[in-house]
Amino acid sequence: MVSTLQASSRAPDSIECINPATGEELGRVPVDKRAAVEQAVERARQAQLSWRDSSFRQRRELLRSLADMVLERTDDICDLVSRDSGKTHEHALMGEVWPVCEKLRWTLRNGEKHLRREAVSPGLLMHKRAYIEYMPLGVIGAIVPWNYPFQNLMNPVVTALMAGNAVVVKPSEWVAYSSLRFAQMIHEVLRAHNLSPHLVSVVNGYGETGQALIESGVDGVLFIGSVENGRKVLATAAQSVTPVVAELGGKDPFVICDDADLEHAIDSALTGCFVSAGQNCVASERLLVFEEVAPEVEARLAAKVRSLHYGAPEAGRVLDVGSLTTPQQRQIVKALVEDALAKGARLLAGGVDLDGPGCTFAPTLLAGVTEDMNIMHQETFGPVMVIVRVRDEAHAIEVANRTSLGLSASVFSRDRSRARRIARAIQSGMCAINDFGGMTYMAQDLPFGGVKRSGFGRMNGRDGLRAFTQARAVLDDRFPFSVPARAFPVRKGDLERTKAALRILYGRGFQPRLRGVEGLLRAWRGRG
Numbered sequence: 001m002v003s004t005l006q007a008s009s010r011a012p013d014s015i016e017c018i019n020p021a022t023g024e025e026l027g028r029v030p031v032d033k034r035a036a037v038e039q040a041v042e043r044a045r046q047a048q049l050s051w052r053d054s055s056f057r058q059r060r061e062l063l064r065s066l067a068d069m070v071l072e073r074t075d076d077i078c079d080l081v082s083r084d085s086g087k088t089h090e091h092a093l094m095g096e097v098w099p100v101c102e103k104l105r106w107t108l109r110n111g112e113k114h115l116r117r118e119a120v121s122p123g124l125l126m127h128k129r130a131y132i133e134y135m136p137l138g139v140i141g142a143i144v145p146w147n148y149p150f151q152n153l154m155n156p157v158v159t160a161l162m163a164g165n166a167v168v169v170k171p172s173e174w175v176a177y178s179s180l181r182f183a184q185m186i187h188e189v190l191r192a193h194n195l196s197p198h199l200v201s202v203v204n205g206y207g208e209t210g211q212a213l214i215e216s217g218v219d220g221v222l223f224i225g226s227v228e229n230g231r232k233v234l235a236t237a238a239q240s241v242t243p244v245v246a247e248l249g250g251k252d253p254f255v256i257c258d259d260a261d262l263e264h265a266i267d268s269a270l271t272g273c274f275v276s277a278g279q280n281c282v283a284s285e286r287l288l289v290f291e292e293v294a295p296e297v298e299a300r301l302a303a304k305v306r307s308l309h310y311g312a313p314e315a316g317r318v319l320d321v322g323s324l325t326t327p328q329q330r331q332i333v334k335a336l337v338e339d340a341l342a343k344g345a346r347l348l349a350g351g352v353d354l355d356g357p358g359c360t361f362a363p364t365l366l367a368g369v370t371e372d373m374n375i376m377h378q379e380t381f382g383p384v385m386v387i388v389r390v391r392d393e394a395h396a397i398e399v400a401n402r403t404s405l406g407l408s409a410s411v412f413s414r415d416r417s418r419a420r421r422i423a424r425a426i427q428s429g430m431c432a433i434n435d436f437g438g439m440t441y442m443a444q445d446l447p448f449g450g451v452k453r454s455g456f457g458r459m460n461g462r463d464g465l466r467a468f469t470q471a472r473a474v475l476d477d478r479f480p481f482s483v484p485a486r487a488f489p490v491r492k493g494d495l496e497r498t499k500a501a502l503r504i505l506y507g508r509g510f511q512p513r514l515r516g517v518e519g520l521l522r523a524w525r526g527r528g
């Protein structure tokens with residue numbers, strides 16, 4: 001079945017959508033070619049012309065209705081996510097619906113605060129008022145991956161609408177089926193508010209459709225995906241100098257110190273590694289465990305990982321881990337595990353057994369992982385827990401930073417100052433102390449994004465909202481009269497007067513300032 005899936009999903013005119021866990025055929029979704037993408041962007045531009053002037057109250061009412069829709073249709077959403085991605089219903093609910101609800105709640109409560117006009121100091125120009133207006137960018141092009149079909153689509157939609165934009169989303173070809181249906185749900189809400197459905201469009205297709213979207217004149221791009229395609233997106237956007245928020249891969253470290261609460265760390269590590277079958281940009285890809293506690297951690301984790309139930313999600317069946325979403329991903333995970341085992345890693349649970357249904361992969365635990373193994377460097381994006389022993393704090397930090405990626409990190413220690421010290425030294429966009437790093441997503445006030453090759457720009461929080469705006473600087477009259485800046489004609493003595501003024505304004509201490517006043521008087525006398 002794997003090869004059928006691979007071959008059929010790359011047809012040029014339509015995408016064959018298949019449940020990766022069971023092989024069930026879901027249907028075909030037409031590929032949007034360049035002309036269709038350009039039309040979607042043009043219609044979005046027209047729709048945005050009135051939406052950009054909407055009040056914050058109108059925007060909140062729309063988001064409130066979207067939240068109502070999500071709650072009313074939770075079962076449909078989880079079912080679609082599960083059938084399209086192979087994820088369990090539980091992970092669809094906890095990992096997708098819940099964060100979307102939280103994003104909506106946060107945006108309803110905080111959106112206006114971060115987007116309304118902001119007064120700032122006019123500096124020396126005391127006769128003026130200065131303020132920043134967060135103007136919508138226009139049309140946002142959001143190109144997103146398959147690992148969170150609902151959340152990846154809704155996240156840019158919520159932020160773009162709140163900031164007064166229209167948005168065209170290009171979901172991954174691997175979740176085209178559910179994405180189209182999510183778009184229909186959003187359109188129902190837009191219509192109920194007498195708004196144009198073109199405010200939110202979904203265009204489906206492969207990489208070419210994503211490229212066409214950037215080339216169709218969008219005003220801002222959000223790209224969530226691999227580093228490799230991120231580079232291509234940046235190169236395309238560079239042609240039109242279009243701003244990009246790039247949310248790329250991760251290889252997150254998860255440090256367990258010798259004084260950590262092991263029970264707590266072990267439970268968090270399981271969450272970090274196996275939620276969404278590890279197909280999580282902030283998955284805990286490398287467990288860095290202090291030597292003193294490593295044997296105990298390995299033994300306890302081995303028992304827990306072996307007890308996880310995995311397989312194809314079905315109604316009424318309670319599973320811990322569902323299927324992978326793409327056959328390619330299963331092959332990548334398989335190759336990484338095989339390479340590690342060939343180079344001496346110890347298999348403590350799971351392993352490569354592709355006899356399971358669809359794209360399932362057994363939750364796997366590898367210990368004794370070393371630098372020469374590919375799994376230490378390449379993103380796994382699968383249900384594999386990797387244990388690396390570290391000698392001490394300095395060694396943990398060194399290993400944690402020995403990667404080109406820097407998305408999130410977790411540090412476990414009962415000594416909080418030690419944990420904070422380690423966390424600060426790890427190069428990452430986000431970190432959690434005594435928690436799984438991905439939990440930062442649920443604190444929506446926090447910016448979400450990476451450093452190094454994990455990308456730049458931020459989703460979530462104030463920075464994420466403002467990423468879809470242009471911070472326009474305005475200098476306005478404070479009084480009913482205005483004092484124009486006058487640089488001409490240049491007069492004799494201007495140079496001396498200006499130098500004296502600089503000393504008065506910026507001199508350190510009394511003496512230089514006094515010299516400035518003397519200089520000013522001299523310059524004036526000379527003029528007289």
Ligand code: NAD
Binds near residue numbers: 173226
């Ligand atoms: P991917 O890069 O293969 O695809 C992402 C999207 O880009 C898809 O919609 C794809 O069709 C499109 N695309 C491909 N080539 C393109 C091109 N040349 N121009 C424009 N668009 C193009 O990624 P994926 O396999 O779908 O997702 C997994 C990756 O996403 C992982 O690396 C994961 O870490 C990353 N990810 C990052 C975050 C984050 O917030 N940092 C979140 C989720 C996933």
